[in-house]
Amino acid sequence: MEEKTFERGRDETYYFDDGDCMFLVDGVLFKLHKAFLNRDPESMFFGMLNIPQPKILDAEPVKLTDDSAEEFRALCWVLYALPDAIHIQATANAEIPKLLKIAKICHKYTLAKIETWALDMLKIQCKPAEGSPGCLAACSEDLLVEIMTRAFDANHIPLRHIIEETWLSRLDAGEISYRTTLTAGEMQGWIKFSTRVYTRLNKKLSGTRLPTANPFSHLDLTDGQLLRLLSGSMLLSNFWSHFRRNLPREDECTDHPWNCLAPWNRLAWSDSSDIWAGLHAAYKAIGTEHRDRCTGLYINQTLRTFSVTLVESFFGPQS
Structure with a gap:
């Protein structure tokens, strides 16, 4: 059988003459060693390379689609890297773009252990430390979205937490747009994060004198985001209005008008732009003598459930 030829180049680094498996990625040929790809039995490469098949020739390599040569080269790097090169990724000289490529391609091919390692290294770079605010403090919006x-x-919770707090801090400082932030949250279905953003926007609206012409243009939101913000704001205002007017009476309360309603009506209520603060202020203001009465019990119960109310105001009931 006549061997086919390719008008494609061999990778300068990861084409080993003694390699025993071939890949064509984005027009580039990689010739690797199965032993390096087979170390994780749960990866897609393990199954791919252990299916009985004819000998792979240069003319007929395994074709990997939707991957870039740079991403696959990053995978090869981590498979063949020596300890000193691996160690550098935990230092200030880490290569963040390379770590992101590794995490992306390892997620696709279920190389979970390497993916977790790459994200652990990113966490080191992102986490604020003494003398360093972390790489997220001044990176571009695009890089922030990519790391997110x-x-x-991989559902890397420690890294997600760092991203959330740094992102919101930069949002408050006006360094990142609300549109980008909410779009990123929507893409990932990150409702808790998006709720915190909408809460900030609701407070921003409350403290801003809006013009009658194009009153919300300064927010630069999509139509869907603006609708969610305004409907959520209305629902929170409605919730707060009814909460302040309706103090339920506990069954065992015998002097509700004097010892419950009277101190309740004397409370100085805040507006609905920061209900969390309003609830805590009210709970503090009623004093210890009313904590076990209708007033304290009602506020305390509302505090316990308000996080759900807040989410549902912007996103509706959650299953």
Whole structure:
């Protein structure tokens, strides 16, 4: 059988003459060693390379689609890297773009252990430390979204937490747009994060004198985001209004008008832009003598459930 030829180049680094498996990625040929790809029995490569098949020739390599040569090269790097190169990724000289490529391609091919390692290294770079605010403090919006995506792919909770707090801090400082932030949250279905953003926007609206012409243009939201914000704001305002007017009476309460309603009506209520703060202020203001009466019990019960109310105001009931 006549061997086919390719008008494609061999990778300069990861084409080993003694390799025993061949891949064609984005027009580039990689010739690797099965032993390096077979170390994780749960990976897709393990199954791919252990299916009985004819000898792989240069003319007929395994074709990997939807991967870039740079991403596959990053995978090869981590498979063949020596300890000193691996160690550098935990230092200030880490290669963040390479770590992101590794995390992305390892997620696709279920190389979970390497994916977790790459994200652990990213966490080191992202986490604020003494003398360093972390790489997220001044990175571009695109890089922030990319790191967020990789953290969500693997459900890397520690990295997600760092991303959330740093992102919101930069949002408050006006360094990142609300549109980008909410779009990223929507793409990942990150409702808790998005709720915190909408809560900030609701407070921003409350403290801003809006013009009658194009009153919300300064927010630069999509139509869907603006609708969610305004409907959520209305629902929270409605909730707060009814909460303040309706103090339920506990069954065992015998002097409700004097010892419950009277101190309740004397409370100085805040507006609905920060209900959390309003609830805590009211609970503090009633004093210890009313904590076990209708007033304290009602506020305390509302505090316990308000996180659900807040989410449902912007996103509806959650299953």
